[in-house]
Amino acid sequence: xxxxxxxxxxxxxxxxxxxxxxxxxxxxxxxxxxxxxxx
Amino acid sequence: xxxxxxxxxxxxxxxxxxxxxxxxxxxxxxxxxxxxxxxxxxxxxxxxxxxxxxxxxxxxxxxxxxxxxxxxxxxxxxxxxxxxxxxxxxxxxxxxxxxxxxxxxxxxxxxxxxxxxxxxxxxxxxxxxxxxxxxxxxxxxxxxxxxxxxxxxxxxxxxxxxxxxxxxxxxxxxxxxxxxxxxxxxxxxxxxxxxxxxxxxxxxxxxxxxxxxxxxxxxxxxxxxxxxxxxxxxxxxxxxxxxxxxxxxxxxxxxxxxxxxxxxxxxxxxxxxxxxxxxxxxxxxxxxxxxxx
Numbered sequence: 001x002x003x004x005x006x007x008x009x010x011x012x013x014x015x016x017x018x019x020x021x022x023x024x025x026x027x028x029x030x031x032x033x034x035x036x037x038x039x
Numbered sequence: 040x041x042x043x044x045x046x047x048x049x050x051x052x053x054x055x056x057x058x059x060x061x062x063x064x065x066x067x068x069x070x071x072x073x074x075x076x077x078x079x080x081x082x083x084x085x086x087x088x089x090x091x092x093x094x095x096x097x098x099x100x101x102x103x104x105x106x107x108x109x110x111x112x113x114x115x116x117x118x119x120x121x122x123x124x125x126x127x128x129x130x131x132x133x134x135x136x137x138x139x140x141x142x143x144x145x146x147x148x149x150x151x152x153x154x155x156x157x158x159x160x161x162x163x164x165x166x167x168x169x170x171x172x173x174x175x176x177x178x179x180x181x182x183x184x185x186x187x188x189x190x191x192x193x194x195x196x197x198x199x200x201x202x203x204x205x206x207x208x209x210x211x212x213x214x215x216x217x218x219x220x221x222x223x224x225x226x227x228x229x230x231x232x233x234x235x236x237x238x239x240x241x242x243x244x245x246x247x248x249x250x251x252x253x254x255x256x257x258x259x260x261x262x263x264x265x266x267x268x269x270x271x272x273x274x275x276x277x278x279x280x281x282x283x284x285x286x287x288x289x290x291x292x293x294x295x296x297x298x299x300x301x302x303x304x305x306x307x308x309x310x311x312x313x314x315x316x317x318x319x320x321x322x323x324x325x326x327x328x329x330x331x332x
Contacts, residue, residue, distance in 0.1 A: 012073060016083075
């Protein structure tokens, strides 16, 4: 458990994760605002 | 709903192209650490592709027979589905476990299929976009550049600034030709007029110019970064002085961290030295070192 807590993600991985998640997050945001017509 | 399907598909493709650009970028910028981003971006692209398909299925009220028929009968959906299956195979085989199970050589061979997946998804986007071909042609140009880069790296060895400039011009020419042919075939307009429109700013900068600009930018760093020489022990008592940009370990070759440990071991005149520390984060290389045991 402590190994997991002490484990630091490489900055490249953090940036990649943010880039990979951004479009999905944006889509969810648009859907929540009701701009996509998704129920 | 149509908008959600379009946005998810477009971003899946953009992320996928970003994944393709990671390999040349790490060499050109002499930043091997960028490779760490590739798997996450690839899985992100696959996630968005799955969302894209899921939204499409939702739009068809999960009528799988209808979905299947559409995929079979509509060409652009056939290409899209084939690309998605290919991407799923690549995503499923991207874990460390899959890499060690397949072995470096087989894994590399399988993942070279990424270019086939790119070609399929390009056709899917082009057929869907019809006359609005800016983005598909931009992607085609970047794909042509990437394929050219691979060929130069494989057959010519040194990726010099001059070769990259030549590649930029060639990729731009491929883009302009493809766009001209596509519009000429679709509209029947004289191809020379379409080609001439590439030089008219009133139509905005066409994809070929953006491909040329990106290629020229990519040609700038090697002189300062990737061509710096760096010595390392390359096995068989030989010193490898390849440029820094080419120091990534090849399959069956040891990465630099492990190599340094082996060198230190020689320097300590055969005294016992623990290499486990250096090898801890290199799961598949020690397997090769011990003859696959």
